[in-house]
Amino acid sequence: MKSMTRICLFICLVALGLAIGVAAYAQAPAAAPAAAAAAPPPSAATAELAAAAAKAPATTDLAKGDPGGTTTGTVNDVPVSDSKTGLTLGDTANQVGQNKIAINFVWTLVTGYLVMFMQAGFAMVESGLTRVKNANHTYMMNFFVYTVGLFSYWLIGFAIQQGGSAGNGNLGGLNSLSVEHTTTLFGKTWGLFGGTGFFLSGHTYDVGVMVLFLFEMVFMDTALTIVTGACAERWKFLAFAMSSSIMGALTYPLYANWAWGGGWLSQLGANNQLGHGYCDFAGSGVVHAVGGITALAVSLIVGPRIGKFNRDGSSNPIIGHDVSAVLIGCFILAFGWFGFNPGSTLGASAAGNLRIGTIAVDTMLAGCTGTFGALLYMWIKNGKVDYSMSGNGLLAGLVAITAPSGFVSTVGACIIGLIAGVLVCLSCSFIENVMKVDDPVGAISVHGTCGLWGVLSVGLLADGTSNYGGAWNGVNGSVTGLFYGDASQLAAQLVGISTLIGFVFTFSFVVNLVIEFFVGQRVSVETEIAGLDLPEMGQLGYPEFVLKPEPDVMLHAEKEYAVA
Amino acid sequence: MAANRSQGSYYTLFLAAATVLCAGIFFWSGGMGKLLFVVGAAGIAGSVFGMLSIKSLEGKTALKPSPLVMKLIGAGASALGWVITLFGMHLTPSVSGRILLALVGIGVSLFGIIVVLPAAFNKNAVWKS
Numbered sequence: 126m127k128s129m130t131r132i133c134l135f136i137c138l139v140a141l142g143l144a145i146g147v148a149a150y151a152q153a154p155a156a157a158p159a160a161a162a163a164a165p166p167p168s169a170a171t172a173e174l175a176a177a178a179a180k181a182p183a184t185t186d187l188a189k190g191d192p193g194g195t196t197t198g199t200v201n202d203v204p205v206s207d208s209k210t211g212l213t214l215g216d217t218a219n220q221v222g223q224n225k226i227a228i229n230f231v232w233t234l235v236t237g238y239l240v241m242f243m244q245a246g247f248a249m250v251e252s253g254l255t256r257v258k259n260a261n262h263t264y265m266m267n268f269f270v271y272t273v274g275l276f277s278y279w280l281i282g283f284a285i286q287q288g289g290s291a292g293n294g295n296l297g298g299l300n301s302l303s304v305e306h307t308t309t310l311f312g313k314t315w316g317l318f319g320g321t322g323f324f325l326s327g328h329t330y331d332v333g334v335m336v337l338f339l340f341e342m343v344f345m346d347t348a349l350t351i352v353t354g355a356c357a358e359r360w361k362f363l364a365f366a367m368s369s370s371i372m373g374a375l376t377y378p379l380y381a382n383w384a385w386g387g388g389w390l391s392q393l394g395a396n397n398q399l400g401h402g403y404c405d406f407a408g409s410g411v412v413h414a415v416g417g418i419t420a421l422a423v424s425l426i427v428g429p430r431i432g433k434f435n436r437d438g439s440s441n442p443i444i445g446h447d448v449s450a451v452l453i454g455c456f457i458l459a460f461g462w463f464g465f466n467p468g469s470t471l472g473a474s475a476a477g478n479l480r481i482g483t484i485a486v487d488t489m490l491a492g493c494t495g496t497f498g499a500l501l502y503m504w505i506k507n508g509k510v511d512y513s514m515s516g517n518g519l520l521a522g523l524v525a526i527t528a529p530s531g532f533v534s535t536v537g538a539c540i541i542g543l544i545a546g547v548l549v550c551l552s553c554s555f556i557e558n559v560m561k562v563d564d565p566v567g568a569i570s571v572h573g574t575c576g577l578w579g580v581l582s583v584g585l586l587a588d589g590t591s592n593y594g595g596a597w598n599g600v601n602g603s604v605t606g607l608f609y610g611d612a613s614q615l616a617a618q619l620v621g622i623s624t625l626i627g628f629v630f631t632f633s634f635v636v637n638l639v640i641e642f643f644v645g646q647r648v649s650v651e652t653e654i655a656g657l658d659l660p661e662m663g664q665l666g667y668p669e670f671v672l673k674p675e676p677d678v679m680l681h682a683e684k685e686y687a688v689a
Numbered sequence: 690m691a692a693n694r695s696q697g698s699y700y701t702l703f704l705a706a707a708t709v710l711c712a713g714i715f716f717w718s719g720g721m722g723k724l725l726f727v728v729g730a731a732g733i734a735g736s737v738f739g740m741l742s743i744k745s746l747e748g749k750t751a752l753k754p755s756p757l758v759m760k761l762i763g764a765g766a767s768a769l770g771w772v773i774t775l776f777g778m779h780l781t782p783s784v785s786g787r788i789l790l791a792l793v794g795i796g797v798s799l800f801g802i803i804v805v806l807p808a809a810f811n812k813n814a815v816w817k818s
Contacts, residue, residue: 276704280711311779323715361747363696363740367703374707397778399787421802425810428752434816560807561814613784619791620774627771627798631764634806638760643737649748652691660691 174200174212229295229472230336236468237340243347243461244271249454250520251354252666254445254513254566258656259358260666266353266362270369274346277373281323282345283338286378288319290386294594295472296336301328305387313396315389318382340468341385344412345377347465351416354566355424356646359431359653362661364646368423371636377415380629384411390624393617394600400614402598403621404587406484407469409528409579414625417573419633421562426637427646429563431653440557443565448512455516462488462523466530476594480531487530488523491542495522498546506550514550517567521549524572525579532587532604541582545575577622582606584615691747699739706732751815759809766801770794 182196191197203220205212248267255263289305292298304320322329325338349369356365383390384405394402405411434440445451466488467481499518503511522542526533529541552570556562564570589605591597597604605611640646647653652660656672659665710729716722770793777790811817 277707280708281714323711326715359751362692363700366700367740370703370707393778398782399778399784425806428810428814429816431751431815434814436817438817560803561811562807612788616784616787616791619788619795620778623771623774623791623794623798626795626802627767627769627774630798630802631768631771634764634767642741643744644740645744645747645750647750647752648691650751651748653751662692 170214174214174217178212225474226297226333228474229478230332232473233296233336233340233468233471236464237336237343239461239464240340240343240347240468243343243458243465244350246454246457246461247347247350247354249450249457250516251350251357251454251566251568253447253450253454254354255357256443256656257446257667257670258658258665258672260446260658261662261664262362262657262666263353263357264666265662266357266360266365267350269366270349270353271346273366273369274349274373275342277370278342278345278378279324279338280374282374282378283325283341284320284322285318285375286345286381286386287337287341288321288386289316289382289388290319290337293333293337293471295470295474295476295478297333299331299333299337301331301334302337305382314392315396316382316387316392317389318379319386337471340471341381344408344465345373345381347408348377348412348416348419349373351413351568351572352420352423354568355417355420355564356427357565358657359647360423360427361644361646361648362657364640364644367640367644368637368646371640372419372633376419376629376633376636377411379632380415380624381411383624384621390617390621391598393620394598398613399617399620400584400611401600401602401604401617403617404532404583404597404604404614405528405580405621406531406583407466407527409524409526409576410621410625412576413524413527413572414576414580415629417569417571417576418625418630420564421556421569421573422630422634423637423646424562424564424569425634426641429561430565431650433563434561438561440561445513445565451513451516455519458520459492459523462492462527465523466527469531470593477592480591480593483535484530486535487526487533487538490535490538491522491526491530491545492519493522494539494542495519495525495546495549498522498543498548499550500546502547502550513567514553517549517553517571518546520571521545521575524575525582527576528579529583529586531593532583532591532606534588534590537582537586537588541579541586544582545578548578549575577625580618580621580625581615584618587611587614693743693746695743696740699736699743702732702739703736706730706736753813753815753818755810755813759805759812763801763805763809766805767798768801770796770798770801773797 177200181199181201187196200212203212203216206216244267248264251267252260252263287302289302291300291303302319302321305316306318306320307314307316322334325334349372352368353365382388384403385391390403392402393399430443432441433443463485467484470478470481472478473481496515496519499521500510500515503514522545525541525545526538529537533541549567549570552574553567556564556569583604583606585606585608587604587606587609589603589609591603595601605614607615637646648657648661706729709725709732713722713726713729716725774791774794777787777794780790781787
């Protein structure tokens with residue numbers, strides 16, 4: 126009986142075991158999809174992220190140092206938004222976007238620093254080309270113009286220029302620069318001036334806006350410092366300060382808004398079917414021609430230095446005091462130009478910005494051929510190599526390539542520079558001998574004449590290969606000049622030139638006539654003859670030098686060696 | 690007279706007043722903005738009239754009076770050239786026509802700048818005497 130009971134119990138246990146096993150087998154297929162729904166299988170990208178994370182060096186490995194640079198900068202350095210989920214595609218995409226903006230920020234800032242350093246070059250060139258007795262005054266004008274211009278631009282100039290220039294993808298959109306004051310004329314909307322960015326406050330307290338401000342500010346200051354050279358050795362310091370304040374606050378920003386800030390010149394293509402609108406890549410017109418043309422307006426008002434012209438109208442060369450300062454200053458300027466032109470892409474990443482290589486080489490070559498043009502012209506004309514005109518030839522080539530640098534080939538750049546080098550010699554002679562305007566450093570010719578040539582050359586030699594995000598000034602396609610098939614681009618450039626010599630000159634002339642009335646632009650005869658260093662600055666630039674008296678006519682060199 | 694304390698003082702006033710004026714523009718929509726604007730404008734006027742009051746102390750300069758009318762004609766011609774160019778864009782839709790009118794405008798402006806204004810300033814130039 127006991128054995129029967131054991132057998133029955135054994136059979137029941139086996140049956141129960143079989144029943145549980147069958148039930149488990151029957152439920153198994155249903156359980157698998159439920160598990161899959163709770164945790165889907167990883168995608169290929171996620172799996173790759175996980176694999177990269179697994180391969181990344183551990184902290185202990187990094188502690189051993191990385192002499193080859195192979196373990197620094199890995200997936201470990203990508204910020205994770207949620208530590209529970211780990212690194213996601215979203216995190217990676219955000220980091221890529223920030224990297225693009227960071228690259229562009231750093232590029233724009235560093236090139237801006239290079240442009241700022243050009244102030245030192247201008248100071249050396251201008252002071253070197255003036256006499257010892259005015260060295261301190263000329264240096265101080267170049268020094269103080271940085272401060273004056275920066276302050277004016279921070280107060281109001283930047284708001285006028287860039288206050289309506291939102292939409293720059295290179296610097297993160299700059300969407301707070303959203304107000305452009307416009308008027309309607311001939312049925313078209315014409316942008317006149319911006320309206321946000323005063324004191325860089327309010328919504329413009331923004332990282333992207335700060336980068337743009339720094340870069341645009343140093344450009345503006347370049348324009349201001351051009352005038353100090355043309356008016357050196359007789360410009361009253363107070364008048365210079367007043368004139369520069371107004372130029373930094375109004376004159377420069379207005380034209381810069383029209384060309385760069387979304388104003389009417391930049392919209393000539395979209396509104397009037399003139400090419401891609403007025404195109405001035407880095408500022409032959411906006412910076413250099415504005416500076417050179419204002420220099421002409423002020424030079425006319427200030428008048429020539431005592432002894433510059435004889436009674437019969439012939440001119441006397443007044444030789445500068447320091448060749449080394451002039452030529453080293455030119456090199457500093459040429460170095461800074463690598464910030465000026467390539468930096469004007471406002472970025473190195475995306476939107477066709479890799480053209481910075483071409484822009485930099487174009488800049489080098491135009492400076493090279495500009496030097497050739499001026500040096501050979503003077504050598505052939507006078508039989509001697511002229512240091513000041515050689516330096517001016519380098520600068521003329523650089524000024525001329527500034528507007529077209531983003532749109533032309535290297536051959537075009539060489540042609541533009543060579544023409545500028547010869548043009549600057551002819552222009553210096555014309556301004557001195559025909560117009561009887563005294564420009565001690567040749568600033569009107571270098572920056573004004575060659576700046577206008579640079580603007581014109583875009584309309585002739587732009588080769589249609591540049592592609593900055595597929596459009597320029599809101600017009601699709603590449604900027605193309607007359608010689609490459611688009612005559613309407615030349616028309617747009619001519620409208621820009623007409624605005625420079627018609628509006629900018631007149632505005633600057635009237636402003637400086639008002640300053641002449643209230644302040645007086647020129648120092649007294651006694652001050653001018655003594656040199657401006659002591660009367661205006663209170664200290665000589667070179668106190669241990671013994672200054673020899675000026676001769677009756679300031680003929681310090683053989684006349685035939687002079688430019689004029 | 691050369692540089693002096695009065696010049697420095699009036700220029701400081703000019704800068705301070707310009708700052709207040711720009712603050713007025715920035716806060717224009719509020720009542721305080723208009724007040725700041727008026728105060729700034731008054732300060733600028735005060736500074737330039739102060740500069741005018743000390744201008745005569747500078748002493749004789751190497752400039753002689755030149756005809757103001759000629760200067761205004763020169764500046765007017767320069768501006769007129771720009772206006773011709775602007776109207777040229779409206780007058781004709783053809784590219785060649787616009788180029789032509791822009792060149793005419795540039796020529797008129799250059800006439801004012803290169804011919805009229807130098808003649809005005811050089812008419813009584815010191816170096817001629």
